[in-house]
Amino acid sequence: MSDTATESVLKQQAEDLSAVVGALYQRFGESAFTLQRTAEGLPTLWLQRQSLLDVLRYLRRDYQPRFEMLLDITAIDERVRVHREGQPEADFTVVYHLISFTGNCDVRLKIALHEHDLNVPSAIPVWPSANWYEREVWDMFGISFDGHPNLRRILCPPTWQGHALRKDHPARATEMEPYSLDDDIQDQEQSALKFRPEEWGMKQQSDSSEFMFLNLGPNHPSVHGVFRIALQLDGEIVVDAIPDIGYHHRGAEKMGERQSWHTYIPYTDRVDYLGGVMNNLPYVMALEQMCGIEVPERVQVIRVMLCEFFRIASHLLFYGTFAQDLGQLSPIFYMFVDREKVFNIIESICGGRMHPSWFRIGGVAQDLPNGWDKRIREFVDTFPARLDEYDRMVMDNSIIRQRTRGIGAYDTEEAFDWGITGPGLRATGFEWDYRKDRPYSGYENFDFDVPIAVNGDCYDRCAVRIEEMRQSTRIIRQCLENMPEGPYKSQHAKTSPPIKEHAKQDIESLIAHFLSVSWGPVVPPGEITTGIEATKGINTYYLVSDGGVGSYRTRIRTPSFAHLQAIPYISNGFMVADLIAIVASIDFVMADVDR
Amino acid sequence: MFDIEVGSALVMGLILGGVILISAWLIWLERRLLGVWQDRLGPNRVGPLGLGQVIADMFKIFTKEDWVPPFADKLVFMVAPPIIMICILLSFAVIPIAPNVGIIDLNIGLLWILAMASLAAYSVMLGGLASNNKYALLGSLRAAAQMVSYEVFMGISLLGVVMLSGTFNLREIVESQRDGWYILPQFFAFIVFAIASVAESHRLPFDLPEAEQEIVAGFHTEYSGMKFGMFFVGEYIGVLLASALMTVLFFGGWLPPFGIGPEDSIVAGIFWMLLKTMVFVCFFVLMRAAIPRPRYDQLMSYGWLVLLPLSLINLLITGAVILFQGA
Structure with missing residues (x-):
């Protein structure tokens, strides 16, 4: 039933593969990339981090059909991976997944990083949505993003030690020291969760009025779960809002x-x-x-x-x-x-x-x-x-x-x-x-x-x-x-x-x-x-x-x-x-x- | 001393006890009615039909720890809840229940009620401000704006009735409806009054001072135990008062509809008064089941741009008609 459809999709993808890869080769030179074969045939290109922003900008704005959306940024800890045939040397890989709706195709970009030098330019200038994804990669892998306005933990608590998705980070509580929560630690954890407007570049007052900062959540009837929005209010007008997530993170x-x-x-x-x-x-x-x-x-x-x-x-x-x-x-x-x-x-x-x-x-x-x-x-x-x-x-x-x-x-x-x-x-x-x-x-x-x-x-x-x-x-x-x-x-x-x-x-x-x-x-x-x-x-x-x-x-x-x-x-x-x-x-x- | 007449100790005791009992029982009624309208049962476990739920709730609320938050303004925090109870209970003093049944025949009865309603607004404002909580602050700010402005329309809408009856005395207003209830000549006044009284008792759709989905519990976020209980029961006494007022002012109070039964019997009077009041109480509950909540600024502009002109025009026309008839 779906054979022909799947085939046509695969064929389409193969054409897109050549299309987007060809265009990138032509624009930035073939030597700038390493092509990787993947199971689903999605074009996957390794590139140098210096050229990342140029490539992203090109794909979003100039390439036809343009890649409208940054679907995902994530990373892989490659250090104990055995089967890496044909891939560049890397301890960590940052993966960008872009999607083109008009062209109905995807591209995956990868950057190889080495343990002592974990940083990548931030993609926020091209896609504002990169903000949280980069924070998540920082939180989980300790990879930093140059030019990120507020690179702080997003899913784990601010006091967390280590980066959870690294292979050397324990996966279960029994692999760690027994956890205890005495009063000091509790105070410490609580004060770490306190919302400090300065950290987000918020002013306490404007020319005409003093702002109120309101914690909407993590427990609030309308946030449907554990979710906090720190609000900067002028009367009842929302001047700015900082969503704070991670309370439901289960790894x-x-x-x-x-x-x-x-x-x-x-x-x-x-x-x-x-x-x-x-x-x-x-x-x-x-x-x-x-x-x-x-x-x-x-x-x-x-x-x-x-x-x-x-x-x-x-x-x-x-x-x-x-x-x-x-x-x-x-x-x-x-x-x-x-x-x-x-x-x-x-x-x-x-x-x-x-x-x-x-x-x-x-x-x-x-x-x-x-x-x-x-x-x-x-x-x-x-x-x-x-x-x-x-x-x-x-x-x-x-x-x-x-x-x-x-x-x-x-x-x-x-x-x-x-x-x-x-x-x-x-x-x-x-x-x-x-x-x-x-x-x-x-x-x-x-x-x-x-x-x-x-x-x-x-x-x-x-x-x-x-x-x-x-x-x-x-x-x-x-x-x-x-x-x-x-x-x-x-x-x-x-x-x-x-x-x-x-x-x-x-x-x-x-x-x-x-x-x-x-x-x-x-x-x-x-x-x-x-x-x-x-x-x-x-x-x-x-x-x-x-x-x-x-x-x-x-x-x-x-x-x-x-x-x-x-x-x-x-x-x-x-x-x-x-x-x-x-x-x-x-x-x-x-x-x-x-x- | 135990005569049935206005102001006798027996009548006073019965009215006070009756009002508080009925208000507490309204909590059960509302929950059961909401259950009916929302395809569910509501509380039906304690006693027959769940009627004992109120008693169980009272036990719970009386035995709860009476906690005052350390950051609150203690004196004001404790004084605020009784204010709303006292003000609304005092309003019942001038409500004529039936011939010879009532607490006092005040010749400024209507003004008394408006004055008490204004004072009740303080309870909500002070409670919110004293809590020293941001949600409570937002709630009491909303309450202040809402209650103060809707009092204006409420007052103006009642003037038509006063002009027709020529008195502020509620008992005389009822008496003057023997020839016809004021709901017909004062229909628009009734609409404005009904809407304004929902806003005054801050119930859905006008429950902005305590809008759960927006500001948790608004002005009473920090309250628990019996202090919360007073706000809670206060709300229901308010509903009862508003319903009783609608009955007295627009639906002939204790007078029987279409001349059914005896006109001046105390028992029949109490029956009709209660029945009519209960219909309005159910209407309050139905509103809560049906209508969503407008936004704060929409509520205010609705009041000033729709209700105010409507009540003023009603007043003008009523005056003109009276002038014309008099001439």
């Missing part, structure tokens, strides 16, 4: 290096904890591509169906809390009724509700239960009418409109600047959906529209999500009516145990059985990035395999991280109540931000 990427390929799947569920099995998808797709596993059609359709159910569940929660943050208390209760129906369906299929951890490498955990379609049919028949009712209740309400129209607006170019993807990007009128433009898991076989809006304000962001729920319902209906027959997992040696009869008969099958149960799959060395249209935007997994039973480096690019960074930009000058509307309209999950 998901570090755990990826400790778990086996297979046992990491449940951790992915908890990254965007409202996305459930949708988080599994980019991870298992990456591994399938690396191992060359073909997924049966039935699996693809089951996966699409469950992902769309989780999209609805997540958007419903967003919709309800959005109304609630604007002071409308009732809608969320109605929406929880629908959400409950969705979770009942998910539960009857997966056995779990919010985190079923149900996708597997090469398939799903079980086949669909008998009579799976009854509840789903009931749901797709009734849900659109409920959505219409909510529209009348929330979106048509004049106070809601007054509170959200023209508030927190940004245009498409600003969205590119800040790395805003998903419904937040489509609300500006830019039509780009991973499912449509780079179909995965068979999305190309489904008939659905990509909703967009015009103004990119709070109201539009909500409107886009509501329409997405309708489209998701359409997709689910198509899954329901066209569910293919067939196996629910692929019979690939790396993912399924050998057929029992064979294992009873010959020793090779028995050994294979034993290994796949005790180790799980061994993935060939290589690198891959796989992305999906998650509930909140583009979610990618960048996996580096060193030929082992677990990941060498797991990088999770989550949409919410980038979205939160834009809060000051879109909320300065508005009132506190508007800030709440803006925060509500972003739809983030702190676990998705902090990982």
Whole structure:
């Protein structure tokens, strides 16, 4: 089914590869780069840090089609990596992932660094969104960025010793000294968390008034989790805001290096904890591509169906809390009724509700239960009418409109600047959906529209999500009516145990059985990035395999991280109540931000 | 001494006890009603229909540690909550419940109520300022602006009723509605008064001084235990007062609708008064279930640009009609 589509995408990518690589060679000289082959065929170029900013500027502004967005900056500790064939010498690598929406292609740039000289020029002049990504790389790897205005820790506490994603940093508490918290340390930790306006270049007063600094969070009814925004207020006007994240950081990427390929799947569920099995998808797709596993059609359709159910569940929660943050208390209760129906369906299929951890490498955990379609049919028949009712209740309400129209607006170019993807990007009128433009898991076989809006304000962001729920319902209906027959997992040696009869008969099958149960799959060395249209935007997994039973480096690019960074930009000058509307309209999950 | 007449000890005791009991019970009523409107149950475990929930809550709130934050202005912090209780309870003194049932027949009854409402605003402002907390500060600033401006529209909207009845005495205002309730001639005044009284009792959609999603709990962020309880019950007594006022001023107080039953019986009077009041209380709850919260500046401009002109025009027309009829 998807063979031809995948082939055409691969062919397209190969052409782009030559296109962007050729253009860069022509502009900066071939000697400036080293080309690296990767598992997914994404053009990967090593370059010198001196030329980084020129290359980034060229790719963003002059190259056609231009690379609009800096999707991700991350790093790899290369010091204990074995399989580095054809790559330049490096202790650490800084990786830039750029994406071109108009050209529908990506490029990955890498800079090799040596242990005694860990610094790179900051990319903030080209993309403001580089700010947090660079802070994260500094926090996790100790690589500094020249010209960064405020290079300080972002995920770990300010008092943290060491850099957590370095290979020599312990991965679990038992490898460290027992932790104790006496009064002195507690005072120290608390004072380290105190917000000091001077550190952020904020003034205590203007010519006419004295500012108030207000900690909105980490515990506050409207920040949906543990998230702090330090506000500089003039009366109720937000002069400036400093989002402070990291309170929900659990080291998901570090755990990826400790778990086996297979046992990491449940951790992915908890990254965007409202996305459930949708988080599994980019991870298992990456591994399938690396191992060359073909997924049966039935699996693809089951996966699409469950992902769309989780999209609805997540958007419903967003919709309800959005109304609630604007002071409308009732809608969320109605929406929880629908959400409950969705979770009942998910539960009857997966056995779990919010985190079923149900996708597997090469398939799903079980086949669909008998009579799976009854509840789903009931749901797709009734849900659109409920959505219409909510529209009348929330979106048509004049106070809601007054509170959200023209508030927190940004245009498409600003969205590119800040790395805003998903419904937040489509609300500006830019039509780009991973499912449509780079179909995965068979999305190309489904008939659905990509909703967009015009103004990119709070109201539009909500409107886009509501329409997405309708489209998701359409997709689910198509899954329901066209569910293919067939196996629910692929019979690939790396993912399924050998057929029992064979294992009873010959020793090779028995050994294979034993290994796949005790180790799980061994993935060939290589690198891959796989992305999906998650509930909140583009979610990618960048996996580096060193030929082992677990990941060498797991990088999770989550949409919410980038979205939160834009809060000051879109909320300065508005009132506190508007800030709440803006925060509500972003739809983030702190676990998705902090990982 | 135990006669049923205005100002007798028995009546005073019954009204005071009744008001406090009903207000506490309103907490249960609101939660159950919200439950009905929001597709859920609400508190239904303690006692029949969950009616005992209020008693359990009272036990809890009385036995909680009565904590004063070390950084607060202690005296003002402690004085603020009783002010709102006392002011609103005092307002009930002039509310005529039924023929011969009431605490005092004050010839400036309406003015008394407006004065008490102004004083109640102090409670919220002082409580917020004394807490020495930034959220509380924002809350009390909002409260000050909101309550002071909506008092203006509230006062003006009531003048039409005063002109029609020719008195500030609430009992006489009820008596003067025997020929017809003021809701018809004073419809716009009623609308303005209803909106302003929601703002005065700072409940959703006008709960900006304590907007949970924005400023945590606003002016009472730092309050706990019984001091919080006084703000909390004070709010419900305020709702009861506003509903009673709407009944008295626009819906004929204890007078039966369409002449059903006896006109001047005490029992029937109390029944009608309670019934009408409760309808408005439910209306307050329904508003909370249905309407989102406007922004602070939208609330203010709505007041000054819509409600003020509306109440002034109403006043002008009422005056003109009275003049015309008199002539």
